Amino acid sequence: xxxxxxxxxxxxxxxxxxxxxxxxxxxxxxxxxxxxxAADLDEAQxxxxxxxxxxxxxxxxxxxxxxxxxxxxxYALIKLxxxxxxxxxxxxxxRQTVTTVNAKQETVRQSVxxxxxxRNYTC
Numbered sequence: 001x002x003x004x005x006x007x008x009x010x011x012x013x014x015x016x017x018x019x020x021x022x023x024x025x026x027x028x029x030x031x032x033x034x035x036x037x038a039a040d041l042d043e044a045q046x047x048x049x050x051x052x053x054x055x056x057x058x059x060x061x062x063x064x065x066x067x068x069x070x071x072x073x074x075y076a077l078i079k080l081x082x083x084x085x086x087x088x089x090x091x092x093x094x095r096q097t098v099t100t101v102n103a104k105q106e107t108v109r110q111s112v113x114x115x116x117x118x119r120n121y122t123c
Contacts, residue, residue: 001027001063002027002061002062002063003027003030003063004023004027004029004030004062005030005032005057005062006023006032007033007034007057007068007077008034008069008091009034011033012029012031016114016115022115023066026063026064027062027064030060030062034069035053046072046076047076050073050076050077050080051080053077054077054081057081062086063087064088064089065086065088066088066089066090066091067081067090067121068091078121082121088120088121089119089121090118091118092117092118092119093114093115094116095111096111097109097112098110
C-alpha cells in the first residue's frame with residue numbers, strides 16, 4: 001500500500017470519515033502542508049516552490065497526491081507530478097447553505113461542504 005499525500009490547507013485530521021476512507025484507499029495519509037504563496041512572487045519563483053515540493057514528495061513514492069490551493073502554484077505542481085507519473089487528485093464536495101435568523105433578526109447564511117469524492121486531474 002502506498003502513501004496518499006494531502007497537500008492542502010486542510011489537515012487530514014479535520015476531514016470527514018468519508019474523505020478519510022476515500023484517501024486510505026490509496027494508502028497511508030500524510031499531510032504536507034500547502035505553502036503560503038505571496039502575491040508578489042513572479043512565475044519563476046512559484047515554479048521553484050513547486051519544484052521544491054516535488055523534491056519532497058517524490059522520494060515518498062506516493063500513490064496519489066491531493067493538491068488544492070493557490071492556482072498558479074497548484075498548476076505548476078500538478079504538471080510536475082503528472083510528468084513524474086503520479087496520480088494527482090482534487091477533492092470534490094457539495095456546498096449546502098443553511099439560512100437562519102439570529103436573535104437580532106438578521107439573516108445569517110452558513111455554507112457547509114460535504115465531501116463526495118476525489119477526482120483525477122486528468123479529466
